[in-house]
Amino acid sequence: MTPKDLQDLFNKEIPITKSMGLTVVKSTSDEVVLKFQLDENKNHKGTAFGGSQYSACALACYGLFLVGLRHRGFTTNNIVISEGQISYKAPVGDHFQSRASWSAESQKSFFEKLERKQKSKVTLQADVSTQGQICTTFNGDFVAIL
Numbered sequence: 468m469t470p471k472d473l474q475d476l477f478n479k480e481i482p483i484t485k486s487m488g489l490t491v492v493k494s495t496s497d498e499v500v501l502k503f504q505l506d507e508n509k510n511h512k513g514t515a516f517g518g519s520q521y522s523a524c525a526l527a528c529y530g531l532f533l534v535g536l537r538h539r540g541f542t543t544n545n546i547v548i549s550e551g552q553i554s555y556k557a558p559v560g561d562h563f564q565s566r567a568s569w570s571a572e573s574q575k576s577f578f579e580k581l582e583r584k585q586k587s588k589v590t591l592q593a594d595v596s597t598q599g600q601i602c603t604t605f606n607g608d609f610v611a612i613l
Contacts, residue, residue, distance in 0.1 A: 468534045470494045476533070477526065484526065487519060491530070496538040498568045499531040505562050515559035515595070523565035524593035524605035525551055531567040531591060532609045539578055543613050549588065551607035559595060559602045567593035585613040 468476075470491040477484040477491070488504030501523060508519035525548055532546060573589060581587035588610045595603035 468494050468537050473499070473530050473534065477530070481526070483522070487522065489523075489526065492564065494530060494534050496531075496535045496569070496574070497571070498566065499527050499534060500564055500566045501527050501530065502564050503562065505559070508563075512558070513560065515563055515597075517553075517555060520555070520559065520563075520565075520595045520603045521551070521553050521605070523563070523595055524553065524567070524603065525607060527565040527567035527593045528591040528605070528607050528609060531569055532589075532611070535569060535574060536611060541581070541611070541613065543611060545612040547610055549608045549610050551605060553603060553605045555603050557600060557602040559597050561597045563595050563597040563602070565593055565595050567591055581611055581613065587611055 473494040474491040488507035490502040492502050493500040503523055508515050510516040577587050577589040588608055590606055590608050593605045594601045
């Protein structure tokens with residue numbers, strides 16, 4: 468999936484992404500990078516709202532998960548996040564990015580199990596950064612069923 472393909476899918480299937488000012492910067496089976504505007508995501512202190520940061524990370528992981536599935540020829544839309552944990556390390560006071568990556572080893576294990584059992588789960592990591600500083604880290608369990 469190209470960044471435009473993923474952007475269009477987000478806008479159509481997850482409407483909140485339009486109000487978050489999301490732009491897909493990169494979408495490969497190894498890494499997804501999303502950009503967000505602060506104005507659409509700020510809280511009463513003028514920094515990025517915690518819920519927006521959680522959503523940014525979950526969306527980066529979801530996009531990575533979806534791109535990985537499509538890259539390997541799987542067309543299922545039966546994919547969900549089953550659990551997510553976030554740690555806020557520093558305030559986000561400017562436009563920000565969320566980035567999720569997926570190692571080749573983890574992909575191999577996940578897809579072998581998916582083909583064998585028709586269901587598989589993986590834990591993906593994402594972070595939120597601004598001005599070169601990682602401000603938030605996230606781990607989420609994602610499940611696909613064929």
